[in-house]
Amino acid sequence: MRLPSGDGAEVQIRPVAYQFPWIATPGDWDANWLMVEGVVRLSNGEGWSFSDPCLTTWEASSIAEWLRQVATGSAQPSAFPSEDDERLQIFTEPNLALSLETRVQGRVTIRVHISVQSLPPWLTADHDKDLFDYFVSLNVSEADLQGAIDDWASEIAAFPNR
Structure with missing residues (x-):
């Protein structure tokens, strides 16, 4: 999935494999962990990747x-979500989270919050920010958002719940 921003920033994430492909016990958490690759580019051209x-x-x-x-x-948009804000989309591992910043005239600004092992290399996992404080704001058109939805649906279809 690619979320491009009007200012040149971009976040791409995609599942690439089950972490434990040899485990196939239905409903087992270990059987359902996904390896995720991400590529982040900031509006100033700096970037990094993670897996x-x-x-x-x-x-x-x-x-x-x-x-x-x-x-x-x-x-619903969130002014600046905290861990306790139910509008912040958080997951078991805190590497990624999502929130909606604004919706204006056919565009949305989505925050991709990045923490721990997925942080940029110039920040360490023990940096002085709290979880989810580091984020990339992406001002995304409706067409690009729909493209991201379609891409994500296609990408995760290859990794059904086991």
């Missing part, structure tokens, strides 16, 4: 649902 088992198959599906809610206008 980490940071989503379950269930959480990947919840991202698709949240993105659909953003597209339809049923997801």
Whole structure:
């Protein structure tokens, strides 16, 4: 999934494999962990990539649902979410989180919160910010949002719940 911003920033994330492909016990958490690759580019051109088992198959599906809610206008913006804000989409591993900043004239600004092992290399996992404080704001058109929804749905289809 690619979320491009009007200012040149961009976040790409995609599931690439089950973390433990040899485990196939239905409903087992270990059987449903996904390796996720991410590429982040800031508006100033700096960027980095990461690869980490940071989503379950269930959480990947919840991202698709949240993105659909953003597209339809049923997801509510959040001034600046904290861990306790139910509008912040958090997952078991805190590497990634999502929040909606604004919706204005056919565009949405989505925050991709990045923590721990997925942080940029110039920040360490023990930096002085709290979880989810580091984020990239992406001002995304409706067309690009729909493209991201379609891409994510296609990408996670290859990794069904086991």
